[in-house]
Amino acid sequence: MPIAMDFFPTFFSLDAASNPWVLRDGLIQYLRTEKGIEDTDAYLSAGVDIEEIHSEIATRLASVEKEAGGIDRIVLSKPFNQLIFLFATTLNEIANGPVSKSHIDLAASLRPDDVVVTFNWDTLMDRAMIEAAGWSLDDGYGIKPHSVFRDGWNGPANRRSSNKLIKLHGSVNWLTAHPIYEGDELVFTHALPAESLFVYDYATQPYPTHAGRYTGGYAPLTYGYYPPNLIGVPSRSAPDGYVIVKAQAKMPWMPEGQAGKEGLPSMPLIIPPVKEKSYKFFGTLFETLWQQASAAIQACDEILVIGYSFPRTDLKSLDLFKSAFVQRKSIPRVTIVDPYPSRPQEVFQHELGIPKSHLRVVASPFLGQETIAPLFDI
Template identity: 45%
Template sequence: MKLFILGAGASKAYEQSKTGVRMPIACDFFDTFDKLEISSSLWVLQGHINIYAMEKFGVDPYTYFRSGIDIEDFHSSIEADLQDALAKGDESESMILQMPYNELVYLFASVINEIQNGPTSKPHLKLAENIEHDDVIATFNWDTLIEKALEETKSWTTDNGYGFEPKSIYRDGWTDPLSSDLKTTQLYKLHGSTNWLTVHPSLLGDSTTLNKLVASSDVYVYESTEQPYPCHRGRFMDGYERLSYGYYPANLDMVAHAPDGQAIVYVNQPKPHVQKGTAPSHGVPTIPLIIPPVKEKKYDQYGNLFDSLWEKTAQAIEIADEIILIGYSFPKTDIKSTKLFLDAFMKRTSKPKIKILDPKPELIADKFKYEFGFLDTDICVYKDYFSESFDIETMIKS
């Protein structure tokens, strides 16, 4: 059995986007955003992000965000301040900080959705064609490029391919997942996915949590639509391929009820300069279920969902004959991943073969040698980019 680990380098390989833009990296996120049409849409919220930057750093937000800042550091700053406010019991400040945090989640997902909205990725198709049904893929990426490739080449579906059963799947309306006895390649998305949805987080004591509308581990999966779906203020955007959507994802088909002694109040401030949405707006608004690239990642906010996915990945590391890393370099905010590998390797009685595909593989190879105890003879290095021209079949079968 082979375990494939996909990182940001795998996503960067996609060059067929309708936008003509490639996936961003941490230091060019807003430069990438500026190249997309959504950057001029008043439906795309940035106000609380800008206010935080002005108040925290005393800067002009537009210039600041285009100065090559690391978006992961910026999001981590909001996260740290939010946790401090929660620890102090400052509910007002916590609510204020939750807003730019959420806006960045939407912005991350929106940029990815715009770029992945195009034909199936050719490098991912070549990869999927050489994956066996009993192989496992673990990815730290939020995009759905590999899903589309697996759908085209394998019997993979969102119903049973994620390592858990979705609560519901949106196929021109919310439907129950279909059951199947077919064995399919499992795709574990360790930081969530742009097409996974949940409800907005709420404050609870000294932490944030999902409200009582859904169980914390429930995942609602967006797949496709033929008609405009209900969303926040009816702001549906059309023209998106499978597994991608506009800025606002589909609302859940349910009615929000306030806890005893409380009331839900909606404030719809008129904005004559903002185009009104024409789609339905009933139901409960959703937010992309992704773990942002912050230092203190809130996996436990989603019950046992991520514990289960990380445990399944650990089990795959323990039994894999080969581990193939494609564009994954153990970034500084992924401290948990180093522990994942180290703990799993400690349980093995033999070493798997390690294959690394990356344009700068030296530091990754050193990590396996000096932190995980591998020898040079255990590691095959491919100093190249993951691309359509790279011979992925030879790499996998060698």
């Protein structure tokens, strides 16, 4: 999955880059007015680090919020949210196809009560676990969704998954309502608790979405640029003395959507790769997930780390392991699978105290069964 400097070149290689419904106007305006860049597509496709751009906008947005920045707040919120949608649509386009064979091999190797913890937003592992491990997104994320979309919104089914898939930074098929400012406070357009989670499973027919802009032809857990609107969800009332006005400009180059428009527009529920991550904005949702991940790390006999490099800037993830290891009464066996394993090996040996006798390093990409079989004698 593309990230950092690979992201924009990957995005521009997709059909989504030429789709007028895939919005980039806020980002383009920001780059032109704030950075003086005229040919924004050339600038982005040259390999600009999307994490740096998103962090820069997030930092400026936070300072504007402290100063009650009025129109500047809107100007910065637009590219910030558009980048979240660009993340989601790029990952959805990549995942929209057959289920990844290497992920299926990994899912099939899971034993009862094994836990998968990931910082990724894509749904490759989700789909593989559904196909190979009988996993269900109704209860398999470790948190109970408010609703699940299967050609319409309904409560989660009464199912039990033997494995948990804990997604510590959210997921592109997790949805929430759009954020809005109520005075100086950023709130959701829905009137539910902030941790309320909506999970998208599949759509075989058009669904109501923003401006009716439904796009079909997507595999389960993936969708076009616009996810389904939230139906039957209480919306936030306007403050006393105010009314809520909804307007949509019609542009000659923008084709009209033909699907319904009812309900609250939704957006992906992910923690973007910015330096100051806004976990608390989603109430207790991520606190619960991180606690479950910590409990799994404390209890497990074996830890298999695939392709996670423990970036030096992500102190929260390192603290997760440190705090969990402090609570352990035994030393787990650790296997690292990574073509560049020096950083995770350094972390486990020198910062987490794993002796060489309990550490195995596979300095190669993860290749599914080819990698798994020698590890566990499958």
